[in-house]
Amino acid sequence: MFNHEFIRNAYLAGTFIALSAGLIGYFVVLRNQVFAGDALSHVAFTGALGAAVAGLSATAGLFASTIAVSIGLAALGRRARGRDVVIGTAYSWILGVGALFLTIYTTSGSSNGRIGVTVLFGSIYGLSAAQALVAAVVGIGTSLAVCGIARPLLFSSLDETVATARGVPVRVLNAVFLVLLGITVAEAAQAVGALLIFGLLVTPAATAQLLTRRPYRALALAAGLGVVELWLGLALSYAVDRLPPSFAVVGVGFAAYVLALAASRLNGRRSLA
């Protein structure tokens, strides 16, 4: 399997994308910011296609749009957690603009008709050696950054008031966290696509929370699960004909979540008895 260059590239990039997504995803779930992740994934779709229409690289558009919006969300602070009606209306409009870019791009003649599928559902096997290397380096960088701020971030996520009183720079941490989330969403979009980001970001963290209540163990578990699920998913899609890698990765993650749910239910009954 590893004789193929595209498989080696996919494993190189995927490992570190899954690692950083698992780490930051744990904090996304802990801080109840799944909505911010959803917002960024919508923006990632429209940003990537907008860049493609303008004749720029879709990857550059992906990173530029998610980082810009995460800075915007950080600047808005608490006000960004507005009413879900406002969010729903604005999001569907952003996606609608993405649909417009998609039509403009695919009907503009000598262009790649599958770009929409690539942006929405990922194409990890399409990464070149250089792209895979960049993705891996960015993944390692964000993972290290998350580990670096893990202690104060955990503190401020669990009890913001006490953390502020103890002198933890809560606002700065929130901003740094959101920018790291923006980078991770753009990374994950390359692997599984803008629509399936939650499969790498949220599913491993949700599974880890079922298996342990201790924060650091859950953080490590979320990262470990993310990486192993990606490895298994890629291997599965290689072994089974016509199984798309992004479905395999998300599917393995969801299966792990269902197993963990069943296990925790059984354990819960036993401890009650």
Add this chain to the structure above:
Amino acid sequence: MVTADALGPPHLTWNVVADVRELLRFPFMQNAYLAGTIVAVTAGVVGYFMVLRGQTFAGHALSQVGFPGAAGAALLGVAPVFGVIAFCVTVAVAIALIPGRRSHEASFESAVIGSILAFALALGFLFTTLSNGFVTGAYAFLFGTFVGIGNTEVLTLLVTGVLIGTTLVIIGRRLFFASVDTDAAEARGVAVRTLATIYLLVLALAVAAAAQITGTLLVFALLVAPAATAQELSTRPGRTLGLSIVIALLVTWLGLASAYFSDYPIGFYVTTIAFVFYVLARARRALLG
């Protein structure tokens, strides 16, 4: 099939009557307007209750599972509308079966829904890949189309719309009471839980219907935006409900016409028109205080 392209692109003129005649010249556009009108009325009513009850996230979840439904039906050679209805209703039943939730687990719950959504969308992608990379079809399911609406779809939408309408006429008053003040309604003997389950099924049907026009990703343009706009314009329940329907109709009719007279997708027009209405309504309220 005779399409507009075969006879040259349609042109918009200053003569409104001629434009409307041009717009409704072909059977596929007549079907699209019939379907759009049914969808807009149901979305306007059901969306009003969704915003009132604060159930936008349930609507979000239901709309996304429509995609694997449509793609799965296409894979089996069934009309996509049936797949969407089947998936949405199944998930609505599953959501209704989840026992009462504890509020301190809110963050955990959104993680669960997020995981389920990612899996549902991945499943939709698998189904489209298996139907020999039917890429254009996938875009239509996700972002809407108005050319594929045949007599089967119009008839199915009509039955769905009548079902939703009858149900809401029967439970409407009690549902409004239960949505505005759950505790008082329960004390007066209103079956709040049963009403919630019935409403969730109605919502699933409305989402499935709206997805026929806007696509599964953009359902909110018809379900949330008109109701939210109406709430900005009026506080009286009856008038808000009426406004919600009128705005949904305007969004759909204008969206269909814009898509017909241009090269761009209906999903873009419907979401943009809905968004502009909402922003204008907010601005009006901000100016009038």
